[in-house]
Amino acid sequence: MSSPVIIAALAAGLAGFSPPADKMPSVVIRVAGDCSAAAAQVVAETGGELLSAQPTSDGKCVVTVLIPGNGGRPKKVTVKVPM
Template identity: 75%
Template sequence: MSSPLIIATLAAGLSGFAPLAIDVPSMVVAVDGDCGQAAAEVVAKTGGELLSAQPTSDGQCVVTVLIPGNGGRPKKVTMRVPM
């Protein structure tokens, strides 16, 4: 199924109107609370790929990353870190 945004952009281009430019970052990481910094630290420390980051009621973040394996499946690691 085609995206309505793609269809609107194509229609605008065909009608002679310039399409709207949308600035989209190459990598968007959405996390709840203040877990952004904690998630960034875990990703930098492990070299993994962020799967999720969730705040807990005790002021910590549960951060889950996938760490690439040596030719095998990546390893899923979950860490609790302070915010």
């Protein structure tokens, strides 16, 4: 859901009015980190095949790999590791 303050600021900017910078609300934008190193580590440690790697809001990565079985179905393993 969008903030009413942000919508008002955007509308004012489109109308040609821009309030002073000190009157604008501060906005925090979270940027997802890169899980490639964490995924590579899990793949190397397990000998599995990477299925997915997703960053979490607490600075970790959820990595899912398929580990080959002995002629049977591979085992799906999901681990949470630091980024």
